[in-house]
Amino acid sequence: MKKDYLIPISIFLSAILVSCVIVYVTNNDEKPFSGNDAMASAVEIICGEGINEVTGTGFIIDHNGPIVISNSHVVVTNGVVNENIFAVFYNSEEKYPLSVISFDEALDIAVLKFDNAIKTNVFIFGESGRLSYGQNVYAIGNSMGYGLSLSKGIISVPLINVKYSGNERLMIQVDIGLNRGGSGGPLLDEGGKVIGMMTFRLNGGDYLVQGMSYAIPSDVIQKYLDSL
Missing domain, CATH: 2.40.10.10 (Trypsin-like serine proteases)
Incomplete structure (x- = not known):
């Protein structure tokens, strides 16, 4: 299976x-x-x-x-x-x-x-609740520990329920590749505002999976900050 x-x-x-x-x-x-x-x-x-x-x-x-x-x-x-x-x-x-x-x-x-x-x-935060399918986005990450780099892609699904680390949560799905070292990087809209935080990618075990990475919505991050 x-x-x-x-x-x-x-x-x-x-x-x-x-x-x-x-x-x-x-x-x-x-x-x-x-x-x-x-x-x-x-x-x-x-x-x-x-x-x-x-x-x-x-x-x-x-x-x-x-x-x-x-x-x-x-x-x-x-x-x-x-x-x-x-x-x-x-x-x-x-x-x-x-x-x-x-x-x-x-x-x-x-x-x-x-x-x-x-x-x-x-950075300043954007509104993750107003994203669209196919919207252009950018991600910054310390891929493989080789230093910061910038990647461009699109939003595949504005909000999707994903089970991660035993918890189900709403995430933003993008087609930007997420390599080791990239966790915690900002996901940006075309205005340069943070709309999410790159967090994990899908690994299909024996199958090579590409273009399925997930970001925590900025609205979730702001709500957490407001609770501190």
Whole structure:
């Protein structure tokens, strides 16, 4: 009997390589999507060191100061927060220490803060409840731990019930490939607003499955933030 498996995308790798100022760089309706602006508001997330190192992705928003949003499975293992969590910006090797503020393993959402004051760009949220079939979207991810990259695709299903980690939840299905290390990356609309967070892809066991990746809707993330 064929079995389908849903795979969270973080990766174990050997070693990889004043005041707070917030810069809003998200595009308005009259400005075309800027990949460069988007890349400046996302980060690689690195946990641990050496053979125990885990990598993922996060994105920065303003919530009474800059915070990083990612998947809990990137920074938490069996209910315990991973040690030595760092953010790395695009085209940089400098590591910025992070601390976990809150996480929910059932929702697979984690909220982190920078340990030190930082000048940074931020995303703003879009409305995940107003998405359309075939809508153009973009995703940023630290694929295979090789650093941040930008991908383009479409929304395959605006909202779909998917069973993941024993819980059924509403997700956004996209045709963008999601590789290991890409968990926690932002899913963006053509205005550069965050409409979701890339979380897992479908793995068909013995069958090669392509173009079936899932993102947590931004409305779910905002509701979680409002509850803190």
